[in-house]
Amino acid sequence: MLNPHPVFLRQLVDDYLAALRNEDGLATGARAMRLHDLAYTLCVSTGTHDVRAALDRARRFLSSEESRAAS
Template identity: 50%
Template sequence: MLMAHPAVLANLLDEYETLTALGGERGSHEIRQRMDDVAYTLCVSTGTRDVDTALIAARFQLPGARPEDDSVLQPSGAGGRR
């Protein structure tokens, strides 16, 4: 299976989190559409079928992922775990 570049996954995760903070499901049509697009891209990029699984898989593929609990560590000095 092809794997997305970690930078691409990080950008998708950041965008999905931003859209969620903007109200995602309750936001404007444009925000909902972009959130659906990002969710779809995350699913395709991680080989999954739903966004929750895609988010976990994407985080697991990032540098700093800890396989024992699927967490992702932020870069040194960024203030802890994400």
């Protein structure tokens, strides 16, 4: 499996969580579309089919990358 670049993945996770909290102030329809697009990209980037699994895998991947960088 290809691994996404950690900077890209971190931004993707942050954008998804911000959209969940509606920090971008989008209207309901635009927000739903943004969430769908981000969830899809997270799933593709992590090789999953469920956004919860994608977030979990992204967090584990980013954690391991941070540990590796600190070594």
